[in-house]
Amino acid sequence: MPDQSPDAPQSRQPAMAQGERRLSLSPGEPPALSDAVPPGPAEVIAFVPADMNAVSSVPADPERAVAYQRHCAAIVESSDDAIISKSLDGIVESWNPAAERLFGYSAAEMIGQPMTCIFPPERLAEEAYILEHLRQGERVLHFETVRRSKSGRQINVSVSISPIFDDSGRIVGASKIARDITERFRNQHVMWLQSNYDxxxxxxxxxxxxxxxxxxxxxxxxxxxxxxxxxxxxxxxxxxxxxxxxxxxxxxxxxxxxxxxxxxxxxxxxxxxxxxxxxxxxxxxxxxxxxxxxxxxxxxxxxxxxxxxxxxxxxxxxxxxxxxxxxxxxxxxxxxxxxxxxxxxxxxxxxxxxxxxxPLEVSAQEQLKLGAALRTAVAQHELKLVYQPVVCLRTGQVHKCEALIRWHHPERGLVSPAQFIPLAESTGAIRDIGDWVFHEVTRQLQLWQARFGPDFQVSLNVSPLQLAPGAQDVGDWVRALRTAGVAGKSMVVEITESLMVQPEAGIAARLHALREAGVQLAIDDFGTGYSNLNNLSQMDLSFLKVDQSFTRRLGQPGRDHALVEAIVGMARSLGLQVIAEGVETKEQEAVLRELGCDYGQGYLYARPMPAPELERYIARQRAARPDLA
Ligand SMILES: Nc1nc2c(ncn2[C@@H]2O[C@H](COP(=O)(O)OP(=O)(O)OP(=O)(O)O)[C@@H](O)[C@H]2O)c(=O)[nH]1
Incomplete structure (x- = not known):
């Protein structure tokens, strides 16, 4: 005898909300097969009206009708799908050999028993829900659910259930065809697990x-x-x-x-x-x-x-x-x-x-205070430089890095450059700060050239305001490089694309003076502004830095791939090298390499770090590949 079903379900409402998925994100194991994406009634049961008036395919001639019924019985007996009929109370009335094989119960065991014998307890609500619709003359097609065999094994099945009508059109029961989809479900589940679990x-x-x-x-x-x-x-x-x-x-x-x-x-x-x-x-x-x-x-x-x-x-x-x-x-x-x-x-x-x-919501008064604090930040040694490696995509080696500024405010802690650089620009403090950055990078280069060789380069960001008339005397910088014995080509000055739109004559002259001293120029955040290509070709640039917003979306459908490809192609035709910023994944790196991009910079390789740490980073790398150092 099969187990009798537990208490009949109280609710005829679907057990799960529409589209709900039970996901095991608890600090335990990945979800078991039966936990993942379980079909809830409302989610997957689609009822369609049964056609009571469909012309019967049973021949009118009594002899042929008997033969027809014999054929039907043979089909049911030999079918690979479980074919079952039940009364409107859910009591099994017929049970074919495929049903015996699938669920493990013989026809003798099942006929006269409630259909719910093969329902796992958490699915019992489905039976009442389905019967209610059958009584209204509706049928259900290819409903995917779970049933339980005599041995207790869970079986994923696709079932189609239709009402059975008598000669007067009254609904007297239901026929059910069930197909084993456990294997397909398992494969889908494995694929789902692989793409969602590490x-x-x-x-x-x-x-x-x-x-x-x-x-x-x-x-x-x-x-x-x-x-x-x-x-x-x-x-x-x-x-x-x-x-x-x-x-x-x-x-x-x-x-x-x-x-x-x-x-x-x-x-x-x-x-x-x-x-x-x-x-x-x-x-x-x-x-x-x-x-x-x-x-x-x-x-x-x-x-x-x-x-x-x-x-x-x-x-x-x-x-x-x-x-x-x-x-x-x-x-x-x-x-x-x-x-x-x-x-x-x-x-x-x-x-x-x-x-x-x-981010600080700085009121006008606070802004004044912060501006005043920024003016003394250099003297108070509150500014620090961190360095982010720039990796050669061909060899994986690091011969360049970018200097990035940090401000450690004594009370506010770390203030991001996005907050204080605009303030420094509006208060004029950018000149002192920019000067400090330049001398700090020069000092660092003096040490690093001896350690990493004459080709090692550090780039620094220069605000357009530093190059404006009356601001920085570029001659001082050139002299400082010479005094420190640092070759101009070891330094790369990064300027924003906005400078290229309508470069003032004074700015162009200062950039030219830097180039004369061997300093190389890079356009930062390329792709976000509206560069005048004619100016680009006249500025004697060495590098284009592709903005990280493009890199981040590489490998995803969209126009960014084509845009980066176009930037690399244009850079090539102008004899420039391309550095992609914001590289975070191996996939992005592979696409960039394929597009012919020269360098990558981003979290995939390293975050910005203090100078001693960068030294260890490069030393480790060179020790691993001395042939490329
Ligand atoms: N063994 C192993 N390493 C990995 C895997 N995925 C990434 N990594 C390495 O993990 C390291 C992560 O380094 P980061 O987090 O950038 O830097 P870090 O050395 O941890 O230094 P900080 O995070 O700055 O303290 C890199 O060397 C990656 O190559 C992985 O699946 N297995």
Whole structure:
């Protein structure tokens, strides 16, 4: 005897909301086969009216009718699909051999039993829902669901169910054809898992994480929930790879993933974004203190030694945090802001937590204060330069870097250049700051030329205002280079595209003086302005830097591919080299290389770092490939 069904379902409403997907993002294992994308009734059952008046295909002649019925019976008996009929109460009335094979119950066992014997408990609501529609003369086609065999095995089936009418047109039962789609479902499921879950750690990837976060945000107003995103990046992970090899590096990543998971609460979610980067959703969070407690716990867990065969590895991580609703309206913005905060944590020395700081909404009075503070920033040694490597896409080697400025305000902490450079330009402080940057880069080049060879180049950003009449005496710079014994060609001055639109005669003359001294020129953020190509060819440039907004979208459908291709082609025809900014993925790198781009710069290779760290970065790289140094 088959098991009797448990209590009949109370509700005839679909068990799941339309389009809902039950995703396991908890710090546990990836979802089991039956958890992933389960079809809920409302999601997949489409009812269509049955045609009661369809002309019967049973011949009128009694002899031929008997023969016809014999043929039908033979078809039912030999069918590979389960063919079943049941009464309107859901009691099985016929059960063909294919149904016996598929569900493991014999016809003798099933006839007279409720159909729900083969329903898993969580699917019981489907039967009442389907019967209700059958009674109204509707049928269901190719409804994909799950049934259970006699041995308890879950079977994915596609079922079509139609009402059976008697001669007077009354509905007296239902016929059901069920086909086993377990194999197809399993293949789809494996593909879904592969594209949504990271194979090394078993964690969800970014898309699932953002989907889950957006879902919680959508529910948040009703529940008044507060959410937090932690962006976790292992510190100096490259050294682990360089020292122990990538396979051991993978083991460290897997161990770190386990520790992060263990450090979270059951309600939290975690994903691996790629490389040594993870993102955590804390849900719900009551306070900043609670966030800090969880983040510190994760940091402590990661600091515990990791044993990889005979090696003991010590790692740490930097964490950036953004909170909903204060720091972003959707998943994309929250993750981006947590990433920025993580970057602050790196800059502040790593192995720490930083919260996202809103861009300063500076009132007029505060602006005055900030402007005054900026004027003394140079004298107070509050400005620092960090350096981001520029990688040759052909060889992978680094012979260039870009100097980027940072302002460590004594009270506000790190103020981003996007905030203070416009202020420096409007207050005139840009001249002192620009001068300081130039001399600092010259001093650095003096050291690096001896260490990395005469071809090593550092680029620096120069504001158009520094080159305006009455501003910088370029002659001073040229003299400073000579005094320091630094060859002009070691320095690249990056100017914005806006300077090319209508270059003033004075500016052109200053740029020309720099070129005469051997200094090379690059156009920064190329592609965002409206360059006058005629001016471009007259400016004696050496490099075009493709703006990161184009690089970021490379590999995605759209016009950016064609645009970058056109920029590279144009640069080639003008004899310029091309540097792509904002390279973040191997795919972008491959496309850029294929397009003939010369250099790449971006997080794929390294974030901007202090000078001593860049020295170690380059030394490590050259030690690995001395032939290319
Ligand atoms: N073993 C292993 N390494 C990876 C994987 N994906 C990326 N990486 C490496 O992970 C390193 C990540 O380096 P970054 O995060 O840029 O820099 P870092 O050395 O960790 O230094 P900071 O983040 O600045 O502290 C790079 O060397 C990548 O090549 C992976 O799947 N396995």
């Amino acid at each position: 194979s090394l750690t078993g964690m969800p990837k970014r898309a699932l994480f953002e989907e889950r976060l957006d879902q919680l945000i959508a529910e948040a107003p009703a529940q008044g929930a507060r959410l937090a995103v932690l962006y976790i990046d292992l510190d100096h992970f490259k050294q682990v790879n360089d020292g122990l090899g990538r396979i051991a590096g993978d083991q460290v990543i897997a161990a770190a993933a386990g520790r992060i998971r263990d450090g979270l609460r059951d309600t939290d979610s975690v994903a691996r974004l790629g490389g040594d980067e993870f993102v955590v959703l804390l849900s719900p969070t009551a306070s900043g203190d609670e966030i800090e407690r969880v983040a510190k716990h994760v940091m402590e867990q990661l600091r515990e030694p990791i044993q990889i065969e005979t090696e003991t590895v010590y790692i740490s991580c930097s964490i950036g945090c953004s909170m909903y609703p204060q720091h972003g309206a959707d998943a994309e913005e929250l993750v981006r802001h947590a990433d920025l905060a993580m970057f602050d944590a790196k800059t502040a020395g790593r192995n720490r937590l930083r919260f996202f700081a809103q």
